Amino acid sequence: MTTKNGLAPVHRNAYAAPLSRALTYVLLIAIAIVVLIPLYVMIVTAFKSMEEIRTGTLLSLPHALTFEYWSKAWNSACTGLRCEGLKVGFVNSVLITIPSVALAIAAGAVTGYALSFWRVRFANVLFTVLLIGGFFPYQVLIYPLVRITSTIGLFNSLAGVIAVHVVFALPVVTLLFRNYFATIPIDLFKAARVDGAGYWRFFFSILLPMSVPMIAVAGILQVTFIWNDYIVGLVFGGINYAPMTVQLNNIVHSTYGEREYNVEMAATLLTSVIPLLVYFTSGRWFVRGVASGAVKG
Amino acid sequence: MTGVQLRNLGIRYGQVEVLKGIDLDIPPSEFIVLLGPSGCGKSTLLNAIAGLQDVAEGQILIGGHDMTNVEPKNRGIAMVFQSYALYPRMSVRGNLSFGLKVAGTAKPEIEKRVANAARMLQIEPLLDRRPSELSGGQRQRVAIGRAVVRDAGVFLFDEPLSNLDAQLRSDLRVEIKRLHQRLKSTMIYVTHDQIEAMTLADRIVVMKDRIIQQQGTPDEIYNKPANTFVARFVGSPAMNFLDAAVEGGDVIVDGKAVRIASTLSSQSPLADGRKVIVGIRPEALLLHTEEAAFGLEVEVDVVEPMGAEKLVWCKRGSIGISAKTPASVTLKPGDKAWLGLPEESLHIFDADSGKRI
Numbered sequence: 001m002t003t004k005n006g007l008a009p010v011h012r013n014a015y016a017a018p019l020s021r022a023l024t025y026v027l028l029i030a031i032a033i034v035v036l037i038p039l040y041v042m043i044v045t046a047f048k049s050m051e052e053i054r055t056g057t058l059l060s061l062p063h064a065l066t067f068e069y070w071s072k073a074w075n076s077a078c079t080g081l082r083c084e085g086l087k088v089g090f091v092n093s094v095l096i097t098i099p100s101v102a103l104a105i106a107a108g109a110v111t112g113y114a115l116s117f118w119r120v121r122f123a124n125v126l127f128t129v130l131l132i133g134g135f136f137p138y139q140v141l142i143y144p145l146v147r148i149t150s151t152i153g154l155f156n157s158l159a160g161v162i163a164v165h166v167v168f169a170l171p172v173v174t175l176l177f178r179n180y181f182a183t184i185p186i187d188l189f190k191a192a193r194v195d196g197a198g199y200w201r202f203f204f205s206i207l208l209p210m211s212v213p214m215i216a217v218a219g220i221l222q223v224t225f226i227w228n229d230y231i232v233g234l235v236f237g238g239i240n241y242a243p244m245t246v247q248l249n250n251i252v253h254s255t256y257g258e259r260e261y262n263v264e265m266a267a268t269l270l271t272s273v274i275p276l277l278v279y280f281t282s283g284r285w286f287v288r289g290v291a292s293g294a295v296k297g
Numbered sequence: 298m299t300g301v302q303l304r305n306l307g308i309r310y311g312q313v314e315v316l317k318g319i320d321l322d323i324p325p326s327e328f329i330v331l332l333g334p335s336g337c338g339k340s341t342l343l344n345a346i347a348g349l350q351d352v353a354e355g356q357i358l359i360g361g362h363d364m365t366n367v368e369p370k371n372r373g374i375a376m377v378f379q380s381y382a383l384y385p386r387m388s389v390r391g392n393l394s395f396g397l398k399v400a401g402t403a404k405p406e407i408e409k410r411v412a413n414a415a416r417m418l419q420i421e422p423l424l425d426r427r428p429s430e431l432s433g434g435q436r437q438r439v440a441i442g443r444a445v446v447r448d449a450g451v452f453l454f455d456e457p458l459s460n461l462d463a464q465l466r467s468d469l470r471v472e473i474k475r476l477h478q479r480l481k482s483t484m485i486y487v488t489h490d491q492i493e494a495m496t497l498a499d500r501i502v503v504m505k506d507r508i509i510q511q512q513g514t515p516d517e518i519y520n521k522p523a524n525t526f527v528a529r530f531v532g533s534p535a536m537n538f539l540d541a542a543v544e545g546g547d548v549i550v551d552g553k554a555v556r557i558a559s560t561l562s563s564q565s566p567l568a569d570g571r572k573v574i575v576g577i578r579p580e581a582l583l584l585h586t587e588e589a590a591f592g593l594e595v596e597v598d599v600v601e602p603m604g605a606e607k608l609v610w611c612k613r614g615s616i617g618i619s620a621k622t623p624a625s626v627t628l629k630p631g632d633k634a635w636l637g638l639p640e641e642s643l644h645i646f647d648a649d650s651g652k653r654i
Contacts, residue, residue: 187382187455190349191443195396196370205395209386 046070046265053261069260073267077260079242079250086267089247093227093274095158096243100165101222105215107166108173113203115174116181117189127178134171142235149236156238164232169225173218180214181207216285224275244271299360299373299450299483300325301346306355308341315341317507319355325450328477328484330494333504334530339487342504343453346485347376360450370400372451375444379456381436383428389415389439390424393446414445417476434465441476454486458493470496491531495519503527521644525651528576528644534608537582537618539575540648543567548645550575550638551613553593560643561654572648575638582620583637584609586628592635593618597628611636 045053046069047062075085082088111130115123145164146155154160184207192202208215233243242250248271252264306319316338323329331339344350346357348369357365364372383392393414397407415421418438428436437457444452454473458466474497477484488494494501495515502512503526511523522528528536541548546566547556555575558566567573585592595611595618602624609628611618620636628634645654 185380185382187378187380188384190344190347191376191378191382191440192384192395193349194347194369194374194376195443195447196368196399197395201399206384206386 042265042269046262046269048262050258050260050262069262070266070270072260073251073263073270077251077263077267078254079247080254086244086247086251086270089242089244090270092233092237092241092247093244096161096165096233096237096241097223097226100162100169100226101219103162103166104169104173104222105218108170108218109177109208109211109215110203111170111174112177112179112181113207116178117186117202117207118199127174130171130174134175138168139231142231146235155236156240158237158241161233161236161241161243164236165226165229168232169222173222176218176221177211177214180211184210213285216282220278220282220285223278227274300327301451301483301485302356302358303342303346304356304358306342306345306357307353308338308345308350309353315507316345319509321502321509321512323483323485325483326481328474328486328497328499330498330501331485331487331504332489332491332494332501332530333510334489337504338507339489339504340455343376343455343485343487346451347374347453348372370396373449374451374453375447375449376453377437377440377444377455377457379459381428381433381440381460383436383439383443385428388425388427389420389431389442392428392439393424393443396443396447410446410448414442417445417479418442418472433461434469437461437469438472441473445476445480450482452480452482452484454484454488456488457486459488459490466493473497491533495531501531503530505530521653522576523653525574525576525646528646532578534579534619536576536578536644538646539577539616539618541573541575543569543571543573545569548573548575550593551616555593555638555643556640557643557645559640560645567654573654574646574648574651576644576646577638577642579608579619580621581639581642582618583639584620584622584626585635585637586626586632587635588633589635589637592637595634595636597630597632597634599630600628609634 077085149155149160230245234246251267301323303319303321308316333339393411394407420438501518503510511527539550541550546558595613598612599610601608607622609620
C-alpha cells in the first residue's frame with residue numbers, strides 16, 4: 001500500500017487479500033473458542049443438578065434454570081468447619097481491597113511526585129531500590145514479612161493484610177505516577193511556585209486534578225491484583241480475614257463426600273465477578289493507561 | 298518601582314559551571330532583554346532571579362533587598378513561560394486568581410484584580426473557559442494576565458512568544474511593549490530572537506558561553522557590536538565578514554585596498570601586517586551595476602526580492618557577501634556588480650580575539 005495518499009492506511013484492510021483476511025478471522029475465532037469454552041462449561045455447570053452433571057454431557061445446556069447452587073455457594077457452602085458460604089469472604093475482600101487500593105494510590109502518587117518534581121537527595125538510588133523491590137518475586141519475601149508483622153503485632157489482622165498489600169503495590173504505582181508526572185512540563189511546577197504554591201498545594205490543586213486517568217489506571221490494576229490475590233490473604237489474614245479467593249479454595253478443596261461441581265462453579269464465578277466487572281467497564285481506560293504510563297520509560 | 302541587581306552571580310549544575318561572574322544592574326522600570334543562542338545560560342539566569350534555580354555564589358538584589366535565598370513567591374516577581382504553563386484543570390479565571398488565593402487575598406480584591414487584568418489583555422470573554430479551549434495566542438495572553446494580577450514590581454518573560462506563529466508573535470510583541478508603558482514595571486525578557494530584542498528592549502544584554510558579551514541600548518548593540526559574535530547574532534541577514542590585513546593604516550581585502558582609518562575607536566594606527574576582520578551590514582553596502590574603480594568586483598549568485606527591497610547574494614571567489622538594494626535595481630544571477638564599502642559603516646575586529654578594534 002502506498003502512503004502517498006493520506007487515506008491509504010485507513011483503507012488498508014479493505015484491499016488486503018481475501019484469503020489472508022479469512023485466515024485471520026478463522027484464527028481469531030479459534031482462539032476465542034479455546035478461551036471461552038471453559039467459561040461456558042463453568043456457567044452451564046453452575047446451573048445443572050448433580051444428576052445432570054453425572055450424565056457427563058459437559059457441553060449441553062441445563063434442563064432447568066435454577067439459582068439454587070449459586071445461593072448455596074453464596075450463603076451456605078462449607079469452608080472447612082464453617083458453613084456460611086462465600087459471602088463472608090466477599091465482605092473480607094471488600095474490607096481488604098478498598099483501603100489497600102486507596103492507600104497504595106495515595107502513597108504511590110505522593111512518592112512519584114516527590115521523585116519527579118522535587119530534587120530529593122539520592123532520588124535515583126531510591127527509585128532504583130524501589131524498582132528492584134518491584135521485580136522481586138514476592139513469595140520470597142513472605143517469611144520475612146511474617147516475622148516483621150508478627151513482631152509489630154499486625155500478623156493475623158486486617159491492618160496486616162492491608163499493610164502488606166500496600167508495600168507490594170508501592171513500586172508499580174510509584175512507577176506509574178512518576179512516569180506520568182515526568183510528562184508534565186516543569187514550567188507548570190515553576191509557575192505554581194511563583195504563584196506561591198508549596199509542596200502540598202501544588203500536589204492537590206494542580207497535579208491531582210490532572211492525574212485522574214492515572215488514578216483510574218492504578219485503581220483498576222490494584223483492584224484486580226488485590227482482589228485476585230491468594231497468598232497474602234492466606235498468610236496474613238488468618239481465619240477471620242481470609243479473602244474470597246481463600247474461601248473459594250477452601251470450598252473447592254475441602255469437600256467431604258460427593259464433590260458439588262455445580263456449587264464450586266458458581267462459587268468460582270462469583271469470586272471473579274468483581275475483576276470481570278472492572279475489566280468490562282473500564283477496559284479502555286486500562287489499555288490507554290498502560291500504554292501511556294506503565295510501559296513507557 | 299523595583300530595580301534588580303546581580304552581583305558576581307555563579308550557577309553550577311554539579312561540577313558544571315553554567316553561569317559565572319554575572320554582574321548586572323537593572324534600574325527600575327527598565328525593559329531589559331537577555332539575548333543569546335540556546336544553551337547560553339540566559340534562561341538559567343532568569344530562573345535564578347525568579348528563585349527557581351539555586352545559586353552557587355553571588356547575590357541577587359530585588360528592590361534593594363537581598364533575595365538570593367528567598368522563596369519565589371516572596372520576591373515580588375511575576376513570570377511568563379514559553380509553554381504558557383497554564384493550570385489545565387482550572388478555568389481562565391481560576392488560573393488568574395490562583396496565586397492570589399494562595400496568598401490569602403480577600404475575595405473582592407481578587408475579583409477586582411482579575412477583572413482589571415482581563416480588561417487590559419482583552420480576555421474577558423474567555424474567563425470561564427479551560428486553557429484547552431483557547432488558541433496559542435489566547436493562552437499566552439492568559440499567562441501574561443496571570444503575571445499582571447500579581448501586581449509585581451518585576452516581570453520575568455522566558456521566551457514568551459517562541460511557540461506562536463509569526464503574525465501572532467508581532468501582535469503580542471506590541472502588546473507586551475504597551476503593557477510595559479502602562480505598568481512601568483521592571484521587565485526582564487529572555488529571547489533568542491534578535492528582532493524581539495531590538496524592538497522591545499531599553500537595553501539588551503547579549504550572552505554566550507556563560508558570560509555577558511555586551512550590554513547596551515539596541516542602537517549601541519547594532520551599531521557598535523563589541524565582537525564578531527554580537528555583530529553576527531544581531532541583524533538579519535547577518536553582517537558580512539571579510540578577512541583583511543592592515544597596510545599603511547588601511548586594509549587590503551582580497552587584494553583590494555579599503556579605507557578604514559576613521560572607523561577605528563583607537564587613535565593610533567594599526568601595525569602593518571596585522572590580521573583583522575572587516576564587518577559590514579548588508580544594508581550598508583553600496584551596490585553598483587556599472588564598473589566602479591573603488592568597488593569590490595563580485596558576481597551575483599542569488600537574488601531574493603523582498604517587496605520593498607532586494608537581497609542580493611554575491612560571491613567573489615570563495616567569499617560570500619550579501620547586500621540589500623532598492624527593489625528598482627535589476628540584477629540576475631551571473632551579472633557582475635561592484636560593492637562600495639563606505640568607511641563610516643565598517644566594523645573592524647581583531648582576527649584572533651574577534652574583539653572590536
